Amino acid sequence: MRKVKVGYQFDFRNPPGSRIGFPELYAEMLSQAEACEALGFDSIWLTEHHFTDDGYLPSMMPAAAAVAARTKKVAIGTYVLLAPFQHPLKLAEDTAVVDVISNGRLRLGIGLGYRAEEFEGFGVPRAERMGRTLETIEILKRAWTGERFDYQGKYFSFRNVRVLPTPASRPYPELLWGAGAPKAIQRAARLDLSFACVGGRKEINTYLDALKAEGKDPVRYSIVNSRVIYIADSEEEAWRDTRDGLMYQAELYGQWLKAAQALGGGKGDVLIRPDPDRLRRTSILGPAAMVRERVAEILDTTPMTELIAVMQLPGLDPRKARRSMERFAKEVLPAIKNA
Numbered sequence: 001m002r003k004v005k006v007g008y009q010f011d012f013r014n015p016p017g018s019r020i021g022f023p024e025l026y027a028e029m030l031s032q033a034e035a036c037e038a039l040g041f042d043s044i045w046l047t048e049h050h051f052t053d054d055g056y057l058p059s060m061m062p063a064a065a066a067v068a069a070r071t072k073k074v075a076i077g078t079y080v081l082l083a084p085f086q087h088p089l090k091l092a093e094d095t096a097v098v099d100v101i102s103n104g105r106l107r108l109g110i111g112l113g114y115r116a117e118e119f120e121g122f123g124v125p126r127a128e129r130m131g132r133t134l135e136t137i138e139i140l141k142r143a144w145t146g147e148r149f150d151y152q153g154k155y156f157s158f159r160n161v162r163v164l165p166t167p168a169s170r171p172y173p174e175l176l177w178g179a180g181a182p183k184a185i186q187r188a189a190r191l192d193l194s195f196a197c198v199g200g201r202k203e204i205n206t207y208l209d210a211l212k213a214e215g216k217d218p219v220r221y222s223i224v225n226s227r228v229i230y231i232a233d234s235e236e237e238a239w240r241d242t243r244d245g246l247m248y249q250a251e252l253y254g255q256w257l258k259a260a261q262a263l264g265g266g267k268g269d270v271l272i273r274p275d276p277d278r279l280r281r282t283s284i285l286g287p288a289a290m291v292r293e294r295v296a297e298i299l300d301t302t303p304m305t306e307l308i309a310v311m312q313l314p315g316l317d318p319r320k321a322r323r324s325m326e327r328f329a330k331e332v333l334p335a336i337k338n339a
Helices: 022-039 060-070 088-101 116-122 126-143 182-190 201-213 235-263 276-282 288-301 318-331 333-337
Strands: 005-010 043-046 075-082 106-111 149-152 157-161 174-179 194-197 223-231 284-286 306-310
Touching (some): 005 075, 043 306, 060 075, 075 174, 075 194, 075 223, 088 106, 106 126, 116 126, 182 194, 182 201, 194 201, 223 288, 284 288, 288 333, 318 333
Parallel strands (some): 005 306, 043 075, 075 106, 174 194, 194 223
C-alpha cells in the first residue's frame, strides 16, 4: 500500500423520485463533512453542474463556505469549478472569503465545462470556454494580491479594481487543472498547475511526462483522482446498494459526454456508460478486506498523490453512505496512512 492523502466527494444530487428533500439532503451532507474530518480524511471535494433534474450542486462557494464553517482542519477542494460561467472578479472575491473562513484550506480545481445546456443557459459561447478560463486564472492571481490593477483581455476588461480580503493561503489557494484530453492535460504543465484528474493512470502519466518536458519537478504538484468506493458485508450487498446510483450516474454522464463529443467533432466510444458489468469492475465494492486490496493495487500502480473516495452516490440513502464511510475510515484508511 502506497501512502497518499485521502479525500471524500460530495455532489449534493437528489434524483427525481427521491424520498428526501433538499434541506434534509444538504443537512446530511454537511453532517458527513463533519464526520470526514473526525474520521481522519484529509480533504473534502465538491463537484459542480447546472440545470440538471437532480439539483447537482450548482453553487460551489456557498457550499464550500458551509463546509469550512463546520470543520477546522480538512482541506476543501473543487473537483472542478466550471470557470467559463464565472465572472472572474466575483470568483476572486468569493474564493478569497471562503479561504479566509477556512483559514487557508481552499483548493481550487478549475475546468472548462462541456455541456451545451450549461453554455446556452449562461449565454456563453462554447467556443470561448478556453479563452475565458485562461483569462480567469490570470485575473484570479492578480486579484488575490489585494493590490489595485488594470486588466485588458479579449473577454474581460477592468480598470483600477481591488479585491479584498486577500486569501489566507500564500500566495493564493492551490490551483488544479481539470481535464481529460491529452492536449488539455499537457496544458496543465505549461500553466504550472496541479492536476485534478478525471481519468486514471494513462492521463496521470501524460501529465507527469508533460511536467518533465517542461523541466518541472513532479514532486511540487498535487495529482488528485477519484474512485467509487463502497464497503458492505459482501460484494453482492455492495452492488445492491450502489447499483441504481451507479447506473443513473453513468447514464447521465454518458449522454452528456456523447453530446459534447458530437459538438467537438470527436470520434470513438464514450467510456462512461450504463454497463453493469463494467461499473462493477471499475468501482471498488465489497467487504473491507476486498476494498483494501483493490485500493492498494490502484495506489501502487497509479501515481496519484490523493485519492478521492466517492461513496454518496445519487439517490443512495445517506445512512448507508455514512456507514460505508465509517467502515472505510476504520478498516482501510489506517493501512493507507500507515503505509
